[in-house]
Amino acid sequence: MKKITMKDVAERAGVSVSAVSRVLNGSGYVAPDKRAAVINSLHGTGYQLRQVPPAPRVPLIGLILLRSLGGMFYASLTSALMESAAACGFHTMVMYSETLDNDALMRHLEELRNYHVSGIIIGGFGDKVIRDEVRVYLRASGVPVVLIERTGGCLGFNRVLIDNESGAYQAANRLVRQGHQQILYIVRAKDTEVENARMKGFLRAMEEADGKLTYHVRHCTDTSVEIARQAAEQAFGACPGITGVMTWSDNYAAGVLQYLYRHQLRVPEDVEVIGFDDTLAPSLTPPLSSVHMPILEMAQAAMEMITENQGRVKDAFAKTVTLEPRLTLRGWE
Structure with a gap:
């Protein structure tokens, strides 16, 4: 040949x-x-990118992560990944992107190429599908690749996922079981697997209520506290009987809390509020219930995939780990 x-x-x-x-x-x-x-x-x-002996790998993991200006999830994930990598004997190089789409991912991959990393972890990929040229570049890197959360269209790569539908269902079902007759869900207006899964979980709980309550959905165009406060103001203005609120993130829950405080509504006595990710909720006043994301376990699972596939990328099968979130209740003692 x-x-x-x-x-x-x-x-x-x-x-x-x-x-x-x-x-x-x-x-x-x-x-x-x-x-x-x-x-x-x-x-x-079928050209082989490494037809010459590759440079020696160094114990360095490239972290390509979304820089989220409206929440603490990715900041917490970064810390957990650095901690888990250090425990496995690796250093880390962190690259952030405010919009982690295919173009941004490709730029970061090209930067990492010069550092001879031993693995790549991507968190918060924003496009629905990884383009073919990016997929080829990842496979040609010769190192294990893991995608964490927001991994739509990334089949064929190692993935660490959260069961977002289950987490949303737990929160919404809690509000149903507490007897709330008017329930509000404040969600991010973005068509991705994460938002869609959480909406599916919320709607499943509402459908199981069998028409015994009324629910309202407000979509937010960004992830800020202020936009969630505005959404709460609009929702409560239109439907003052709302007594249960579920939010897409703890940041959104903080926005709801601001609205309730300004209108002298008590939490949870007058309105029950549940956040999602549990990074900010424990520090709010009052502390809020939230769907806890197992961030450290996510990081550990990603590093396990990196370490177990060192030197055997071509022979390794892609692995998917799905972790279960859990609803943590606060303020009901």
């Missing part, structure tokens, strides 16, 4: 050999459309 060369890759991609070299070595500028053509050509020709 003929050995595939960079010239073959260049001809198929319609670019110069030097452009292929720059993409392979992560050096110099290559226009995005030409870069995509090269990566697709690498995939199509």
Whole structure:
């Protein structure tokens, strides 16, 4: 069989050999459309990115994470990943992106290429599907790759997931069982697997109530406390009989708490409020109930996948671990 060369890759991609070299070595500028053509050509020709002996790996894990300005979840996840990596003898390099889409992910992967990392962990991927050229680049990295939460379209890679539907159902079912006749859900307006799963869990609990209550849904366009406060103000203004509130995040719960405080409504005596992620809820006044996300366990599961697949990426099967959140009640002593 003929050995595939960079010239073959260049001809198929319609670019110069030097452009292929720059993409392979992560050096110099290559226009995005030409870069995509090269990566697709690498995939199509079967060119092996590592036909020369690879540089020695170092005990370094690349963390590519969403920088969330409206919550503490990813900050807590970063700390947990660094702690878990250190426990396994690895250092970490953290790269943040305010919008972790395919383009941002590709940029970070190219940066990591020069550091000879031993593994890559991605948290908070924002697009619905990983594009083919990014998928090829990840596979060609030669190191274990793990995606944490928000992993839509990422089949074929190691994944650590939360059962978001179960968490939302637990919270909503709690409000139903407490006898609330008017229930409000404040959710982020984004069409992703996480938001959809939480909405599914909420609606399942509402359907099981069999028409014995009324529920309301308010969508927020960002993740801030203020936008949740505004959503609560609009909802309570239209439906003053609301006594149970479930929110998409603890940040949203804090916004609801601000509204209730300003209107002299007590929690939980007048209105019961339940957050989601349990990163901020314990520190609020009063402390709120929240769906606890097992963040440390998520980090440990990701690092276990990294360590057990060192040196055997090509032979390893993709693994998915799904962890169960739990509702933590506060203020009912």
